[in-house]
Amino acid sequence: MLSEKVKVSFILNGSPVEVEVPSHHTLLEVLRERLNLTGTKEGCGKGECGACTVLMNGEPVCSCMLMITQVEGAEILTIEGLGDLENPHPIQRAFMENGAIQCGFCTPGFIMTAYALLMKNPNPDRKQIKEALSGNICRCTGYMKIEEAVMNAAREVK
Amino acid sequence: MIERQVSVVMSIVGERVVRVDAAEKATGRAKFIDDMKFPGMLHASVLRSPYAHAKILSIDKSEAEAVPGVYAVCTHEDVPGKNRHHVVTDDQPFFAEDVARHYGEAIAAVAAETRELAEYAVTKIKVEYEELPAALGLENALLDEAPYVGGEENIFRRYKIRKGDVDKGFDESDIVIEHKFVTPYQEHAYLETNGALAVPGSVGDMTVYGTMQCPFYVLHAVSDVLGLPQNMVRIIQAATGGGFGGKEDVPSLVAAIAAVLACKAGRPVKYILSREEDLICMSKRHPAIVRIKMGAKKTGELTAIEADYKVNAGAYVTLSTIVLWRGTVHVAGPYRCPNVKVDAAAVATNMVPCGAYRGFGTPQVIFAHESMMDELAFRLGMDPLEIRKINALCVGDETSTGQVITEEMGMGLMETIERASEESGWAEKRKKYSNQEGETRKGIGMSTFLYGVGLGAGGNYMARAGAHIQVYDDASVLLAVGTAEMGQGMKTVLSQIAAEELGCPLENVSIIMTDTSHVPDSGPTVASRSTVVSGNALRDAAMKIKAGLYAAVSKKKGVPPEVMESRDGAIYNRENGKMLMTFGEAVNAATGTRKHLAAQGWYISPNTDFNEEDGHGNIYFTYTWVTQVAEVEVDMRTGQVTVEHLTCAHDIGRAINPTLMEGQIQGGSSQGMGYGTMEEILYDKKGRMLTTSLSTYMIPTIQDMPDVTPIIVEHPYKEGPYGAKGVGETPLMGIAPAVTNAIRSATGVPIREIPAKPERVLKSLEGEEIL
Ligand code: FES
Ligand code: FES
Numbered sequence: 001m002l003s004e005k006v007k008v009s010f011i012l013n014g015s016p017v018e019v020e021v022p023s024h025h026t027l028l029e030v031l032r033e034r035l036n037l038t039g040t041k042e043g044c045g046k047g048e049c050g051a052c053t054v055l056m057n058g059e060p061v062c063s064c065m066l067m068i069t070q071v072e073g074a075e076i077l078t079i080e081g082l083g084d085l086e087n088p089h090p091i092q093r094a095f096m097e098n099g100a101i102q103c104g105f106c107t108p109g110f111i112m113t114a115y116a117l118l119m120k121n122p123n124p125d126r127k128q129i130k131e132a133l134s135g136n137i138c139r140c141t142g143y144m145k146i147e148e149a150v151m152n153a154a155r156e157v158k
Numbered sequence: 159m160i161e162r163q164v165s166v167v168m169s170i171v172g173e174r175v176v177r178v179d180a181a182e183k184a185t186g187r188a189k190f191i192d193d194m195k196f197p198g199m200l201h202a203s204v205l206r207s208p209y210a211h212a213k214i215l216s217i218d219k220s221e222a223e224a225v226p227g228v229y230a231v232c233t234h235e236d237v238p239g240k241n242r243h244h245v246v247t248d249d250q251p252f253f254a255e256d257v258a259r260h261y262g263e264a265i266a267a268v269a270a271e272t273r274e275l276a277e278y279a280v281t282k283i284k285v286e287y288e289e290l291p292a293a294l295g296l297e298n299a300l301l302d303e304a305p306y307v308g309g310e311e312n313i314f315r316r317y318k319i320r321k322g323d324v325d326k327g328f329d330e331s332d333i334v335i336e337h338k339f340v341t342p343y344q345e346h347a348y349l350e351t352n353g354a355l356a357v358p359g360s361v362g363d364m365t366v367y368g369t370m371q372c373p374f375y376v377l378h379a380v381s382d383v384l385g386l387p388q389n390m391v392r393i394i395q396a397a398t399g400g401g402f403g404g405k406e407d408v409p410s411l412v413a414a415i416a417a418v419l420a421c422k423a424g425r426p427v428k429y430i431l432s433r434e435e436d437l438i439c440m441s442k443r444h445p446a447i448v449r450i451k452m453g454a455k456k457t458g459e460l461t462a463i464e465a466d467y468k469v470n471a472g473a474y475v476t477l478s479t480i481v482l483w484r485g486t487v488h489v490a491g492p493y494r495c496p497n498v499k500v501d502a503a504a505v506a507t508n509m510v511p512c513g514a515y516r517g518f519g520t521p522q523v524i525f526a527h528e529s530m531m532d533e534l535a536f537r538l539g540m541d542p543l544e545i546r547k548i549n550a551l552c553v554g555d556e557t558s559t560g561q562v563i564t565e566e567m568g569m570g571l572m573e574t575i576e577r578a579s580e581e582s583g584w585a586e587k588r589k590k591y592s593n594q595e596g597e598t599r600k601g602i603g604m605s606t607f608l609y610g611v612g613l614g615a616g617g618n619y620m621a622r623a624g625a626h627i628q629v630y631d632d633a634s635v636l637l638a639v640g641t642a643e644m645g646q647g648m649k650t651v652l653s654q655i656a657a658e659e660l661g662c663p664l665e666n667v668s669i670i671m672t673d674t675s676h677v678p679d680s681g682p683t684v685a686s687r688s689t690v691v692s693g694n695a696l697r698d699a700a701m702k703i704k705a706g707l708y709a710a711v712s713k714k715k716g717v718p719p720e721v722m723e724s725r726d727g728a729i730y731n732r733e734n735g736k737m738l739m740t741f742g743e744a745v746n747a748a749t750g751t752r753k754h755l756a757a758q759g760w761y762i763s764p765n766t767d768f769n770e771e772d773g774h775g776n777i778y779f780t781y782t783w784v785t786q787v788a789e790v791e792v793d794m795r796t797g798q799v800t801v802e803h804l805t806c807a808h809d810i811g812r813a814i815n816p817t818l819m820e821g822q823i824q825g826g827s828s829q830g831m832g833y834g835t836m837e838e839i840l841y842d843k844k845g846r847m848l849t850t851s852l853s854t855y856m857i858p859t860i861q862d863m864p865d866v867t868p869i870i871v872e873h874p875y876k877e878g879p880y881g882a883k884g885v886g887e888t889p890l891m892g893i894a895p896a897v898t899n900a901i902r903s904a905t906g907v908p909i910r911e912i913p914a915k916p917e918r919v920l921k922s923l924e925g926e927e928i929l
Contacts, residue, residue, distance in 0.1 A: 032192075032193075036195075037186075038186070038189075038190075038192075038193035039185070039186020039187065040186070041190070041349070041350070041399075042192065043349045043350065043351075043433070043852075044433040044851065044852050045432065045433060046433070046851060046852075046853070048433075048851060048852040048853045049349065049852055051349055078186070079185065079186035080185070080186055082185075083185060084185055084187075085181050085182065085185055085187060088181060088184055088185055092181075092184040092185060093184075095180070095184050096176055096177070096180035096181060096184050097176055097180075099174075099177070099817040099818065099820065099821050101177060101179075101180050101183050101184060102400075102645035102646065102647065102821055102825060103183075103348070103349065103350070103397075103398065103399045103400040103401075103644060103645025104179065104182075104183025104184075104188055104397065104399070104645065105190065105348075105349040105350040105399030105400060105645075106349045107183050107184055107186075108186045111184065129860075130860050130861055131861075133860045134859050134860055134861045135859075136859075136860070137347075137349065137852065137857065137859060138349070138860075139346075139347050139348055139349050139400050139402075139825075139828075139829070139857065140349075140400055140645045140821075140825045141821055141824060141825045141828075142821075142823075142824030142825040142826070142827055142828035142863055142866055143824075143828065143859075143860040143863045144824050144863070144865065144866060145817075145820070145821060145824065146860070147860065
């Protein structure tokens with residue numbers, strides 16, 4: 001039942017890393033269990049909730065659906081690479097200040113998706129925001145304050 | 159460089175301060191249960207019953223035990239203490255013994271080096287079952303030939319209300335209507351599944367971390383299951399990724415399994431449920447059938463309400479009796495009616511035990527009574543708004559349990575009706591939407607209801623709470639309370655209350671995750687109670703701290719403590735408004751004179767009572783009053799309903815933090831919309847759940863959510879901290895009937911079963927009488 005181990009190298013939050021892990025492990029498992037980056041969350045493990053969203057080469061992906069071997073050579077950005085307690089990224093700050101966070105379990109995934117959106121489209125309208133965030137589920141907020149946060153972040157980021 | 163301003167906040171209560179836990183959550187630093195690790199930690203996996211009802215003939219765990227890397231395999235035989243989960247009664251085992259009573263009931267558990275290994279070892283446990291006939295569904299369980307599940311002929315508990323004389327009331331009425339309403343399961347779908355991490359200590363003690371709403375429930379469960387005195391058990395809450403009631407009683411089951419494994423393995427054990435497992439075996443909102451008969455005068459006044467309310471409790475009692483009780487006392491709605499008769503029953507079935515979910519047995523009856531109010535308006539040719547205004551309770555009126563509504567409770571029902579209808583443009587829209595033709599039609603509907611805050615007469619003995627405040631010599635302040643943060647914002651609201659009360663800057667205050675070793679049993683974090691009870695306990699502790707500070711200031715300044723007041727980060731002489739010392743200086747003076755700057759606070763809620771014979775009593779100390787308006791568009795060809803706008807007016811006494819309040823209203827509304835239009839759990843005919851993922855159990859996404867306009871109405875509750883009542887649950891509760899009433903306004907067709915999925919709406923449109 002245990003698969004062979006593989007060596008995989010990639011760029012994580014700007015620094016090169018190499019891991020040796022069973023080949024069937026997902027990027028999410030490797031981030032959380034091996035690399036101790038627990039900011040990326042597992043809400044379903046099946047690509048249905050977006051809690052595990054990270055950026056791979058600038059694109060938002062569900063890290064629970066990505067086999068670690070697919071990550072070879074890629075650039076991965078996680079919530080930990082975006083900002084920290086002292087210097088949160090403007091998107092993180094917008095989520096904090098707009099009341100877009102309740103339990104916070106969906107938050108890292110939403111922020112990463114929003115970041116990917118704003119990198120490509122610094123001026124999204126409501127419809128575009130809703131489209132971009134439609135793969136992320138939040139059970140607490142009813143989404144309105146998340147949408148407002150992304151709007152305000154767009155102003156800031158510019 | 160900009161100099162950092164010395165923060166003098168005028169008042170902290172009522173301000174839109176940023177959540178105290180926002181930064182850690184926005185940066186991914188917050189520690190949820192699955193983010194924690196301990197040296198030597200093992201991972202758990204649980205074997206669950208594949209049958210809805212079966213005898214367990216034998217369990218052979220030898221092969222699983224032989225798997226390298228497996229440290230413990232446990233069944234009920236390995237429970238060192240009591241294999242019984244105590245909630246209301248003691249009927250639910252942590253591990254099934256000779257019979258499995260629902261699909262997904264825990265049978266055995268494994269702790270192994272990795273989660274994968276544990277999952278593998280579970281498949282090596284051999285169980286011999288003998289399948290038994292199962293009682294699946296509420297109505298089936300009441301048939302003569304139904305297999306016995308529990309209680310008295312499959313009824314765990316009954317409640318009733320007898321007020322006035324309903325026969326007389328119906329005789330006096332000009333119109334009598336009667337209908338049956340059906341409501342579904344609802345899954346909490348908190349984004350973080352249930353989980354716990356048990357860490358054995360060096361003296362036989364056990365510490366359990368977990369995602370939970372009620373650390374003291376977990377304390378009792380772990381102490382029971384391990385047979386340990388409570389002072390050898392410590393429960394520490396981890397950051398909790400949503401609860402909504404779904405982490406009230408079931409975290410005890412999860413923690414108990416982790417603790418039994420950890421005890422046997424002698425190592426820390428982490429047990430995190432997969433989404434599928436969580437959906438299958440954790441608690442849900444009770445499916446229900448409500449029949450209501452209403453009598454009214456031509457002018458709209460209600461003369462009699464008769465209701466029969468049945469919930470599908472599942473295989474064990476757990477919280478069902480209290481859920482049933484809450485529904486019973488809310489079924490007559492926020493209306494004046496002299497004659498009320500209610501009969502309610504919790505029915506035992508071979509299905510997952512249902513428990514707490516925002517509203518706790520009330521959304522079911524609100525769907526019924528609010529559909530009935532619209533039916534009545536329709537039959538009398540009245541505006542649904544008018545019929546509600548005519549019957550709405552006022553100060554001095556009695557509820558269905560005979561409780562007289564007082565000014566002191568805070569009574570803003572009429573204001574919620576008026577403001578919600580004005581803000582939503584009720585009158586114009588109703589006119590505009592009458593006589594529509596064409597394939598898409600718009601509609602507007604409303605719901606009005608009341609909700610008892612706190613545990614009420616069902617939980618008097620638990621209606622108290624503790625709090626601890628410690629002031630350090632650098633003037634920083636640490637708070638500990640016994641209720642829990644699960645995303646609703648309790649830590650922030652309570653920090654605001656403590657800072658306001660102490661008169662210190664909010665930045666000085668921090669609050670720890672709830673830890674049962676710091677505060678005495680404070681009851682559960684449910685029933686929208688934590689702002690009131692923990693808030694008042696903190697105020698009690700703050701008074702004691704201020705006594706120490708004032709004594710020290712008095713000694714230095716020669717001003718008597720009686721004239722001092724704390725506000726805006728300082729202590730003032732109330733008589734001349736002069737500042738005596740800043741909070742920091744006062745702390746300095748107090749520590750210098752060896753004052754005790756740590757205090758425990760305690761709060762006991764006012765007594766409530768309920769007479770089981772006739773259902774009379776002053777059952778809650780206060781009520782939240784709510785009116786919700788929904789606007790929809792219905793596609794007449796497909797039955798597709800689009801909710802276009804929600805307007806929600808809540809009288810919550812006082813908003814300690816309006817941003818958090820709006821967040822509660824908007825978030826609750828989305829769960830209410832899901833309940834009314836899309837969320838549904840399906841089983842096969844053997845009682846096995848089919849909707850075991852978030853792609854089959856659908857909840858609203860950002861694309862589904864309309865704008866929600868929150869309206870905060872503030873009629874202060876005299877005993878509440880700064881007048882606050884509680885808001886945790888109500889935002890969800892009336893959305894479903896507001897939406898179905900709007901569908902009726904658009905199409906002329908009533909919807910008496912939710913969720914109003916397109917198939918169901920279409921059938922109603924085609925004139926098929928579903929009920
Ligand atoms: S955890 Fe990856 S999408 Fe849900
Ligand atoms: S804040 Fe809890 S799921 Fe989004």
